[in-house]
Amino acid sequence: MTAPLKVPEKAAHGLDLAREVLRIEAREVEALASRLDASFEQAVELILQCQGRVVVSGMGKSGHIGRKIAATLASTGTPAFFMHPAEASHGDLGMVTRGDVVLALSYSGESSELLEIVPLFKRLGVKVISMTGNAGSSLARESNVHLDAHITEEACSLGLAPTSSTTAALALGDALAVALLDARGFSAEDFARSHPGGALGRRLLVHVRDIMRSGSAVPCVSKAASLSETLLEMTRGGIGMTAIVDEQNHPIGIFTDGDLRRILEQGVHVQSTGVATVMHTHPQSIHPNRLAVEAVELMEARKINQLLVVDDSRSLVGALNMHDLLRAKVI
Structure with a gap:
């Protein structure tokens, strides 16, 4: 002892x-x-x-x-x-x-x-x-x-x-x-404006629009795309996912690198399979004017690493993942 x-x-x-x-x-x-x-x-x-x-x-x-x-x-x-x-x-x-x-x-x-x-x-x-x-x-x-x-x-x-x-x-x-x-x-927002370099400032002043990927940086395919086309687009985007959109550019699904691992384990044929049959429908999304910290909370609550960004008309305008939030020092 x-x-x-x-x-x-x-x-x-x-x-x-x-x-x-x-x-x-x-x-x-x-x-x-x-x-x-x-x-x-x-x-x-x-x-x-x-x-x-x-x-x-x-x-x-x-x-x-x-x-x-x-x-x-x-x-x-x-x-x-x-x-x-x-x-x-x-x-x-x-x-x-x-x-x-x-x-x-x-x-x-x-x-x-x-x-x-x-x-x-x-x-x-x-x-x-x-x-x-x-x-x-x-x-x-x-x-x-x-x-x-x-x-x-x-x-x-x-x-x-x-x-x-x-x-x-x-x-x-x-x-x-x-x-x-x-x-x-x-208010807390007023306090954050006088502390823009601090953790509170980042939590209260940084919006999704400030850090999201937009334009051609958002990996995206149509619902008619094959799984092989989707994988090429996902590789090009480099954020571990691809959005699947309809004719109005509304996201109807998402396909992630985690999904890829699961379908490979199931023996799904990449060349002959359409992404619409293996994508996750009703993907989680957020508005660009929401605070970045809200994106963190949503991703943690849903246990996801990527998030689509949609505007008022529900059109796809951006995407982000946990690495984007880490780089912005929101988390």
Whole structure:
């Protein structure tokens, strides 16, 4: 019998400490939720009325959190960017326009770099939303709206490193972004348009028409074709199948490489057999305007590797297989 793994004393202590860090930060975020009040609604309304962008600013760890908040706002329908407060007084203030709103982060509310530029924002007529841990701080008093991000305990065992405070600020920023997203009616499709290179973008933006084979690239024979003619066309097409169509170019059947293996095992004579006698009737199809991910779902549900594409008149306009979907990174 294998002896149980013995965890070194220091490692065990580290594990206990890590769990306590997570518990402390979770408690602080939970407390933050219970303190949300009308000032949060005012901040949301101020940003919704903004004709420009949200300029997020903060020093040190607050700055790192601010960068993430700005990125989250921008990707969820609220144009935003991060401006370093120390660089603002050296020219970057020119990025701020009268129609903007500033979101300033400082846990103490006494960051000198921020306090130096707040009067300049006011001179421009720019509204300031502050996020601090001290409602009586200079930054909170100078702001149009103050968001309370106060915490009672840092998770750092020394009580020094910003831990709970940065987590609280990040969570409050996420809450702001999601509230704005909802107020704007921002949809999953809108999110995908700002993430075209990501998996979600491909799932929500790529349509069947974007990746299907069309024209002469679609292997196709008439219902009068022989099996040998069908095999030649299937080889030319290179997607493991051939569509069989009637006089109106409506697909009435499909013949795949799997079908070929089955009929060869049955001893069917290729030269003398018509494809209409061995094809699969009522082939699965999809409209070119449907999402490519819907094609994946249909193919997986039907356990097929190829799919015909038909238009509103049920005419054959394209075809695709799993390899096409893989190349498009839909799956």
